[in-house]
Amino acid sequence: MKLNELHDNPGATKKQKRVARGPGSGSGKTAGRGIKGQKSRSGVAIGGYEGGQMPLYRRLPKRGFNKPNQDRFAVINLGLIEKFIGLGKLDAKAEITEDMLVDAGLTGHKRDGIRILNKGSITTAVKLNVTGASAAAVEAVAAAGGTLTVAPVLEAFTKAVRKA
Numbered sequence: 001m002k003l004n005e006l007h008d009n010p011g012a013t014k015k016q017k018r019v020a021r022g023p024g025s026g027s028g029k030t031a032g033r034g035i036k037g038q039k040s041r042s043g044v045a046i047g048g049y050e051g052g053q054m055p056l057y058r059r060l061p062k063r064g065f066n067k068p069n070q071d072r073f074a075v076i077n078l079g080l081i082e083k084f085i086g087l088g089k090l091d092a093k094a095e096i097t098e099d100m101l102v103d104a105g106l107t108g109h110k111r112d113g114i115r116i117l118n119k120g121s122i123t124t125a126v127k128l129n130v131t132g133a134s135a136a137a138v139e140a141v142a143a144a145g146g147t148l149t150v151a152p153v154l155e156a157f158t159k160a161v162r163k164a
Contacts, residue, residue, distance in 0.1 A: 071112040073132055078140055079120010080106060081128075095127045116141075116148065 020031035033040040048055040081101075084090045089104040098114045101107060107114065113131025118140050125145035133150050141148040 073113050073115040074107040074109065074111045075115050075117055076101060076106050077117050077119035078122040078137055081116075081126070082120060082122045082124060085124050085126070092124045092126050095129055097129050098131065101130075113151065122146075 017027065018025065019027045020029070022028040030040065038044055038046070048057050050056070081090065081096075084104050084106060085092045090096060090100065094100075098110055101114055102110055115132035115134075116128065116130055116137045117134050118136035122140055122144050126141065127146055128141060128148045130148070131151045133148050138148045138150075
């Protein structure tokens with residue numbers, strides 16, 4: 001086989017349609033754009049324009065609000081912590097911090113902190129020190145004989161929110 005003998009499979013490529021190449025081409029003169037009008041001109045981007053009618057995206061009401069400076073937490077479930085202790089990736093005897101959870105591979109990154117949720121079960125007595133935790137997760141760790149310490153700044157904020 002030589003380089004000059006290489007070719008695509010039949011039907012693999014299709015010739016590009018060449019528009020505005022004279023009347024004999026079948027799409028000459030106006031190049032398939034019709035006669036006059038906004039769409040026949042170059043540089044037109046109509047987007048959501050509906051011919052003067054109020055566009056759909058303006059007829060529908062705006063919903064919700066995205067807080068620009070909200071805290072985004074990496075979420076870890078108790079069942080996953082138990083699994084990683086069983087695999088030997090986390091030491092249950094030492095205090096488990098957020099950096100240890102990231103190093104073990106439970107989450108890719110901390111973001112604004114790590115929040116523990118009560119999904120799954122935990123039977124090992126562990127000492128956790130994290131940014132946030134659900135009330136059910138704190139109870140589950142205490143029932144297993146361990147402690148779950150939450151960052152004091154977030155804890156005060158959570159109590160203030162619950163009172164309001």
